[in-house]
Amino acid sequence: MKDFLYTAHPSRVVFGSGKVASVRDEVEAVGSSRALVLCTPPQRAQAEMVADLLGSRLAGIHDGAEMHVPIESARKARELAAELGADCAVAVGGGSTIGLGKAIALEATIPIVAIPTTYAGSEMTPIYGITEGGLKKTGKDARVLPRSVIYDPDLTMSLPLGMSLVSGMNAIAHAAEGLYARDGNPVMSLMAEEGIRALAEGMPRIAEASDDRQARSLCLYGAWLCGTVLGHVGMSLHHKLCHTLGGSFNLPHAETHTVVLPHALAYNSPATPEAMDRIARAIGASDAPVGLHRMASDLGMPTALRDLGLKESDLDRACEIALSNPYWNPRPIEAAPLRALLQRAWEGAQPQ
Ligand code: NAD
Numbered sequence: 001m002k003d004f005l006y007t008a009h010p011s012r013v014v015f016g017s018g019k020v021a022s023v024r025d026e027v028e029a030v031g032s033s034r035a036l037v038l039c040t041p042p043q044r045a046q047a048e049m050v051a052d053l054l055g056s057r058l059a060g061i062h063d064g065a066e067m068h069v070p071i072e073s074a075r076k077a078r079e080l081a082a083e084l085g086a087d088c089a090v091a092v093g094g095g096s097t098i099g100l101g102k103a104i105a106l107e108a109t110i111p112i113v114a115i116p117t118t119y120a121g122s123e124m125t126p127i128y129g130i131t132e133g134g135l136k137k138t139g140k141d142a143r144v145l146p147r148s149v150i151y152d153p154d155l156t157m158s159l160p161l162g163m164s165l166v167s168g169m170n171a172i173a174h175a176a177e178g179l180y181a182r183d184g185n186p187v188m189s190l191m192a193e194e195g196i197r198a199l200a201e202g203m204p205r206i207a208e209a210s211d212d213r214q215a216r217s218l219c220l221y222g223a224w225l226c227g228t229v230l231g232h233v234g235m236s237l238h239h240k241l242c243h244t245l246g247g248s249f250n251l252p253h254a255e256t257h258t259v260v261l262p263h264a265l266a267y268n269s270p271a272t273p274e275a276m277d278r279i280a281r282a283i284g285a286s287d288a289p290v291g292l293h294r295m296a297s298d299l300g301m302p303t304a305l306r307d308l309g310l311k312e313s314d315l316d317r318a319c320e321i322a323l324s325n326p327y328w329n330p331r332p333i334e335a336a337p338l339r340a341l342l343q344r345a346w347e348g349a350q351p352q
Contacts, residue, residue, distance in 0.1 A: 004185035009126065009231055012148045013224065017213065020115060020152040023053050023090060030111040030147040032088030034059040036081050038100050039092045040066070043117065046155060047092045050115065059086040065097040067253075071132040074103035081108055091146075092155070094118035094167070095253070102128040102144035114146035117155045119167040119199070119219060120254065121174055121227025124149070136247050145231070151224055153216040161210045165301050166254035168203045168219055171226035172196050172292070173257045176265060177238050178229035179275035180330045188229050189278070195225030196282035200295065207299045236329040238264035241342075244321045251308045258301050259308065259348075262293035263341045266351035271331040289351035304348025315342045 012029070014022055027035045036059045039047035044063045051058050062080050066073050081089065081104050091101035092115045099122060101112040106128060114123035126145040129138040159167070175192035178184060199222035205215035241260050245251045266289035269276045276288040285291025297303050306312065319339045326333075344351065 001186070005183070006185045006187055007232075008187075009124075009142075009145055010147075011124070011228070013151065014148070015151040015221070015224070017152065017154050017217065019150050020050060020155060021053060023050055023113065023115065023150060024055060024057050026113045026148040026150060027054065027057050027088050027090065030088060030113060032111060033057055034084070034086050035088040035090045035113070036077075036084060036086035036104075037061045037090045037092060038065055038077065038097050038104075039063050040097055043093050043097070046117070046158075050090060050092050054090070059084040065091075065093060065100040067096050068131040068136055069096065069099040069103050069129055071130055074100065074130055078104050078107055081110070086110065088113060091115065091123075092117065095120035095122040098122040098146070099129060101146070103130055105144045106141055109143055111147040112144070113148045113150070115150045115152065115155065116220075116223070118159060118163070118254075119171040119223035119226070121171055121223055121230050124224065124227035125231035127231070136243075138243075149224075151220050153213060153220045156216050156220055157211055157213070161207065162301075163254070164206055164210065164219070165203055165299050166258045168199045168206075168222070169258040169261060169292075169296065169301065170254040171223045172199050173238055173242075173261045174230035174235070175226040176261065176275070176279050176288075176292075177235045178226075178233045179278055180268060180272040181233035181235070182328050182330075184233050188233050191225040192229045193278045193282050195222045195229065196279060198222030198225065200283040203295070203299060234328070236327065237268060237331075237333065240325070240327055240329075241318075241322055244318060245305070245310065248321055249310055249314055249318065251305070251310060255302050255308050256305070258296055259303055259305050260345050262289040262296070262351040263345040265289040265292065267337065267341050268329065268331050293351050305342075305346040307348070310346060312346060315339070315346055318342055 089101040178192040202218035279288035
C-alpha cells in the first residue's frame with residue numbers, strides 16, 4: 001500500500017427526504033440566530049419556503065446569486081448581510097449560490113448552512129471562486145467550508161433532467177480525479193468509488209423517471225461523497241481543462257465536465273490503471289473512459305465541445321492556455337497529445 005496522509009475536514013451532514021425542515025435547528029447548531037437566505041432568482045420560491053421554516057431566525061432573503069460569483073454581486077450580498085445584522089448565510093441552490101455564501105463568509109467570517117440542490121459538490125469544499133475583471137480567482141480558506149449541510153432530495157426534484165444528468169457527471173469527475181490524486185488516500189478512494197457507483201445507478205433511473213425519489217436520493221448521496229473527495233484531495237488535468245474552457249471561453253460548467261471527462265481520463269489512463277479499474281467497476285463497464293462516454297451519449301448528454309459553442313479555431317488557444325500553467329498530473333502534460341485530446345472532445349469522438 002502507498003504511504004498516505006489523511007486529514008478530514010469537520011463536517012456535519014443532515015441527509016434525507018423532508019430534512020429541510022431542520023434548517024432552524026441547523027442554524028442554531030452552528031451558533032447563529034439571524035440567517036440571510038441566498039438563492040438565484042429562479043429558486044426564489046424554494047428560498048421562501050426555507051425562510052418560512054426559519055421563522056424568527058430569518059434576517060432576510062437575497063436572490064442575487066449569479067454564475068461565477070462576480071465581485072459586484074459578492075459586495076452587494078456582503079453589504080446586505082451587514083445591514084441586516086445576519087450572523088449566518090443559508091445557501092439554497094447549486095454551486096453558484098453556495099459560492100455567493102462563501103464570498104460573504106470569507107469577509108464577514110459568518111458560518112454557512114448549505115442546502116444543495118444540484119450535484120456540483122461545492123458545499124463540501126473549502127474552495128471559493130470570485131470573478132473580477134473577467135478573471136475567476138479561486139482560493140482555499142477553512143472559513144468558507146459550510147458548517148452544516150442539509151441534503152434533502154425533495155429539493156432536487158425540480159432540477160431539470162438535462163441539468164441533473166450533467167451535474168451528476170460533474171460530481172463523477174471529482175471522484176474520478178480523486179482516485180488518482182497525488183495526495184489521495186484509501187478513505188477518499190472508498191468514497192470516490194461508492195460516489196460514482198451511486199450516481200451511475202441513479203442517473204439512468206432519473207433519465208427514465210425524473211421524479212423517482214429513490215433515484216434522486218441515490219444521486220444526492222453520490223454527490224455528497226464525490227464533493228467530499230473534491231474537498232480533500234487535489235484535482236488535475238480534467239479539472240484544469242474545464243477551468244480553462246469555462247473561464248476563457250465561457251462554456252457552461254457541468255456540460256463542459258460531461259464532455260471532457262472521458263477524454264481526460266483516456267489521456268491519464270496509461271498512468272493510472274488502478275483508478276481506471278475502480279471507475280470501470282463502479283459504472284459496470286469494461287473500460288472507464290469508453291464507459292463514461294457511452295453513458296453520456298446513451299442518456300442524451302452533450303458529448304462534443306462544438307455543441308457547447310466552442311469554435312474549432314479556439315482549440316489552439318485553449319491548448320496553449322492549458323499548457324501555460326504547469327500543475328501536477330499523473331501523466332506529464334505534452335502539447336501534441338493534449339491538442340489531440342481537445343480535438344476529439346470538440347468533435348465528440350470516442351476517447352482514446
Ligand atoms: P448553478 O448553481 O449555477 O445552477 C444552475 C441553474 O440551475 C441556476 O439557475 C439554479 O438556480 C438552477 N437550479 C439549481 N438547483 C435547482 C433545482 N433544484 N431546481 C431548479 N433549478 C435549480 O450550477 P452548479 O453546476 O450547481 O454550479 C456551478 C458553479 O459552481 C460553477 O461556477 C462552479 O465553478 C462552482 N463550483 C464550485 C465548487 C467549489 O468547490 N468551490 C464546486 C463545484 C462547483
